[in-house]
Amino acid sequence: MAGGAVALSMLLAAGMSAPARAAHEAPPVLQSETAGVTPFTGLTAHELTYSGMDGVTSGGVRIIDGDTAKTVATVYSSQYANFAWAPDGRTLYISETYWTLGNRGKREDVLSIYGGPTLRNEDEIALPGRLISDPKTHSFALSPDGHYGYDYTFQPAPSVTVIDLRARKVLTSVEVPGCGLVFPFGRRGFASLCADGSMAVADVDAQGHYAVHRTKRFFDVMSDPVMDESVADEHSGLALFVTYDGWVHPVHLADTPRFGKPWSIEAAAGLSPATSHVGQITWRPGGQVPFAYERSRHRLFVLMHEGPPWSFEKPGTQIWVLDARTHRLLHRWEVPEHAYLLAVTQDAHPLLFALSYRWLWIMSAESGAVRRATQIVEPGLVRVKGE
DSSP, X not given: OHHHHHHHHHHIIIIISOOOOOTTOOOOOOOOOXXXXXXXXXXOXXXXXXXXXXXXXXXXXXXXXXXXXXXXXXXXXXXXXXXXXXXTSSOEEEEEEEETTSSSSSEEEEEEEEETTTTEEEEEEEOSOOOOXXXXXXXXXXXXXXXXXXXXXXXXXXXXXXXXXXXXXXEEEEEOTTEEEEEEETTTEXXXXXXXXXXXXXXXXXXXXXXXXXOOOOSOTTTSOBOTTOEEETTTTEXXXXXXXXXXXXXXXXXXXXXXXXXXXXXXXXXXXXXXXTTOOEEEEOSXXXXXXXXXXXEEEEEEEEEOTTOTTSOEEEEEEEETTTTEEEEEEEEEEEESEEEEOOSSSOEEEEEOSSEEEEEETTTOOEEEEEEOOOEEEEEETTO
């Protein structure tokens, strides 16, 4: 070994190393390179945004093109963050929480703002506190015109933080004792669901001061409560609050809400309405985000499964399509893999997205046919343009 090392040293000394550049030679000119990044011009009608929360990868908000099933962009976020797009689809707001030592230490609650051609972080607004739990669609929302943000908080009591997104500052916190979530309506109003089956309505006067009042009880919180992932169209003010047994409670949100007559999803399919009676096996809604609403044609999409009462966490094996005006069942489509989340686009040729814990199925919202599929990390929330 020693002899080999000596021989190698002699060969290097004899000139086997690279020759030196002559003094008169100019250094090579490096060619400029262009990064292969497509500028982000705004969320398109067929793009899906979802949050990842599998506990292994970082949180993150991911954008997928429904026409190609390819990832468009990823924006970093904390775990269990909620998010919403500005109405023009160009600015992303993320309500999130961080700890200085990862899973402990000093807590910081912020509303992070991303935009521009690279979706860079543009600003942060400090928030007074958040409810740290699994993300819920209606724990953070924007006013229909995108001027105000509403963040449901739980510190020190249930309340909603109102944020001026144009001035980028917190305006006030409105207490909603015994109530949760936030459903915006009108220019600056919002509503919350309450533990006794009523609704808290927060309306605002000309000086920007909020007053909260309670409505009548419109659902039975003990035997058949409404699901927190029910749908609400902030543009028309129509909310469809769906119970565990599949009863739909239409409510037109306003300073004085109007409550419509409840109707049964199962009865729309020609079945007996579901009940909470022990042992009844029938079709019921279930999943993580089991509803999607196409507002132009008033179509309600629901993930359904067969099961006993209180089986609302089970994924859907079928997607039922219902006319929310006539209360008729239009279609029953099989899901390629049991799905937990639904979303539908709001354009003239809508796509339906069904998400399992590892797959995104992209379907025609007209026929239910699967157009394409792609693997994803475990999703937490879903959004499309116009929601």
